[in-house]
Amino acid sequence: MSRITLSQFLIQQQRDGERISADLRFLIEVVARAIKAIGNAVGKGGLTNSLGEAGGENVQGEVQKKLDVIANDILLEANEWGGHLAAMASEEMDLPHQIPHRYPKGEFLLLFDPLDGSSNIDVNISVGTIFSVLRCPEGASSAAEIGEQAFLQAGSRQLAAGYAVYGAATQLVLTVGHGVHAFTLDRETGSFVLTTEFMRVPEDTGEYAINASNARWWEPPVQRYVEELVAGKSGPRGRDFNMRWVGSMVADVHRILTRGGIFMYPKDTKDPAKAGKLRLMYEANPMSLIIEQAGGAASTGHQRILDVQPEKLHQRVPVILGSKNEVERVAAYHQAG
Structure with a gap:
């Protein structure tokens, strides 16, 4: 061949x-x-x-x-x-x-x-x-x-x-x-x-990627979500999850694209002047297009990333992307307040 x-x-x-x-x-x-x-x-x-x-x-x-x-x-x-x-x-x-x-x-x-x-x-x-x-x-x-x-x-x-x-x-x-x-x-x-060819992100996953050292600054919806994952079988989700974190967005997203997972770099209160850590134009948008084209989802927590209208070239946004059902769950927690 x-x-x-x-x-x-x-x-x-x-x-x-x-x-x-x-x-x-x-x-x-x-x-x-x-x-x-x-x-x-x-x-x-x-x-x-x-x-x-x-x-x-x-x-x-x-x-x-x-x-x-x-x-x-x-x-x-x-x-x-x-x-x-x-x-x-x-x-x-x-x-x-x-x-x-x-x-x-x-x-x-x-x-x-x-x-x-x-x-x-x-x-x-x-x-x-x-x-x-x-x-x-x-x-x-x-x-x-x-x-x-x-x-x-x-x-x-x-x-x-x-x-x-x-x-x-x-x-x-x-x-x-x-x-x-x-x-x-x-x-x-x-x-x-x-x-x-035609890579696909599974809709469900047992893995998540987030920088846990920022936990004390996360907003309540993210804290709630991660606490549920950490609780494992004895918690409300009724099953165990594994955490993976490389600290290189490319490496973390590539793993998710290959075998599923959810990647989160959410908004936090560590630096209130910043809406997020990752850049919309250079990181969030291209990765979100790739993830969506592979059947996954990408959200700021409040809206689809690909629908965000940029206001400046180096704009930062919260990023939650990967397996569709998990991303939608985190977004629902944000909407519920």
Whole structure:
């Protein structure tokens, strides 16, 4: 049986009712090439003096790792010249990145978290890259400079979303709006090969992922839900649950996409000025599209994440996603107060 590469898969998507355009196919292929380069840099670790802090902070006020900067630069340089993008936005940069005037512009906007979970790099735990594709609003793509406003689109308007996980194998998980598919990098040939089609998140689960160290700051609906899970067979749920927490959203979501579960980074009172921890545009939206396309659900606790209208580029939101029945239960607890 012949193996299907990412390029072959995308060409077939282009042919099947024109699910994607040739330009979107090219964009995804370029992102995939950048992901291979990032995976190579992550895989070399301390051999290239790329571990440790870069000596600065990003716009989020978080300390940047050297590999954060390297991954960000790889994605920018790979995607500047192709003529398929109007602009890019990164979790690591304050403002949108403009396409240099020497290159043609296209109709798409690319958003990315270049290295999710980078606090785990120095201890050799899986990290990843998350990306999202939007169409540039009509008229904005011809502007000399693409402003933040062009990116402020609800997650339901994403044309494609994906993530890479750099673990024992480098995997690329992708949706273009017709299911979720996983590709594994064949390091001998340098090609991403389709290894799982139409991934599905089971509606029920016995696993949950949450940072339990924040329990004292959670809102009552989340405290109630987690207390029920911890109570196990003797509690109201009548069965035991296991907790798993990696501290890298890509790794935690990949586990849930593979075998089920619920991931929660809810709103808390630790910092009342922040609506949540995770970024809507770079993390919550792309992951929510992937989870929904796989039959799961994604909520802030009060509304579907993909329906949130962004107000700013680096907006944070609460995130509850994964197995549908558990996400709906947590949302119901929020609605009940």
